Amino acid sequence: MDCFTKWNLKIIFVCGNGNCKITSLLLTIRLIIEKIMFLAIRVIFIAALFLVFGVVHAEPQPTNNPPKKNLIRTVCLDAGHGGKDPGCLGPKGAREGKVTLKIILELGRKLKAEFPDLKVIYTRETDEFIELFERADIANRNKADLFISVHCNAAANKSAYGTETYTMGLHKTDGNLNVAKRENSVILQEKDYQTAYNGFDPSSPLAHIMMANYQSAFMASSVKFASLVEDQFAKTYKRKSFGVKQAGFLVIWRTAMPSVLVETGFLTNAEEEEYLNSEHGQSQVADAIATAFKKYKEDIEK
Numbered sequence: 647m648d649c650f651t652k653w654n655l656k657i658i659f660v661c662g663n664g665n666c667k668i669t670s671l672l673l674t675i676r677l678i679i680e681k682i683m684f685l686a687i688r689v690i691f692i693a694a695l696f697l698v699f700g701v702v703h704a705e706p707q708p709t710n711n712p713p714k715k716n717l718i719r720t721v722c723l724d725a726g727h728g729g730k731d732p733g734c735l736g737p738k739g740a741r742e743g744k745v746t747l748k749i750i751l752e753l754g755r756k757l758k759a760e761f762p763d764l765k766v767i768y769t770r771e772t773d774e775f776i777e778l779f780e781r782a783d784i785a786n787r788n789k790a791d792l793f794i795s796v797h798c799n800a801a802a803n804k805s806a807y808g809t810e811t812y813t814m815g816l817h818k819t820d821g822n823l824n825v826a827k828r829e830n831s832v833i834l835q836e837k838d839y840q841t842a843y844n845g846f847d848p849s850s851p852l853a854h855i856m857m858a859n860y861q862s863a864f865m866a867s868s869v870k871f872a873s874l875v876e877d878q879f880a881k882t883y884k885r886k887s888f889g890v891k892q893a894g895f896l897v898i899w900r901t902a903m904p905s906v907l908v909e910t911g912f913l914t915n916a917e918e919e920e921y922l923n924s925e926h927g928q929s930q931v932a933d934a935i936a937t938a939f940k941k942y943k944e945d946i947e948k
């Protein structure tokens with residue numbers, strides 16, 4: 647016996663006992679239940695139609711996020727000194743030109759691993775002598791978007807230690823000028839340097855003042871990157887950071903892109919010499935610069 651027949655029997659039975667009020671109530675309940683079921687089936691059917699129609703005809707929605715820009719495509723990595731120019735020396739014999747080369751090659755490896763599409767250019771990949779103007783030319787010829795020159799610092803005070811990152815500009819202290827003079831003095835070993843650098847005298851403060859306005863178009867970006875590098879040294883590796891400074895460096899004089907010169911530590915300090923000359927120290931320095939690069943790239947391209 648199906649459900650409908652059961653309902654009819656019930657109605658007849660109740661009416662047979664003369665209780666028509668109960669019969670009418672049961673009929674009303676039955677009608678309400680049927681109506682609710684009918685409505686529910688309609689709602690489910692319409693919802694299913696919308697779902698199918700929506701999936702089949704879904705059109706790509708306009709997104710608020712524009713496609714990612716790729717503004718930093720090429721980076722030029724410059725290992726300071728090399729070959730007949732050893733740079734500064736540590737008390738245990740570490741040579742700046744060899745330490746900077748190891749840091750730069752490690753930095754290049756880290757950048758390539760993190761950004762496979764990034765073009766990494768080196769001014770040198772072996773222990774060889776490259777003139778300062780040629781280093782800038784390599785970066786310009788390859789249309790680099792950022793130039794990073796890595797060095798080690800030196801001081802008469804053997805206990806001096808810490809990092810500082812330079813951008814091109816007018817030195818505010820004799821200390822900054824002295825760093826630039828020392829890093830620029832290598833041109834005295836270059837052939838015909840008077841012609842190559844328009845008579846620039848690396849020991850003359852006036853020459854440094856005249857050079858200070860170069861790179862001004864890239865000043866803000868250079869300082870941004872330099873700050874990120876120093877932040878990483880201080881926060882991630884707890885190095886003593888002397889922050890971002892300005893001075894006239896010939897190696898970034900004519901680069902046509904944001905450029906920095908990183909003094910990664912004092913090779914004249916025995917402790918920092920050991921650190922900078924170790925694989926562990928070189929890897930940390932390279933990692934700090936690579937992380938700064940990642941943050942800089944993300945910031946420029948957002």
Ligand SMILES: [Zn+2]
Pocket residue numbers: 726727733734742797798829
């Ligand atoms: Zn140097």
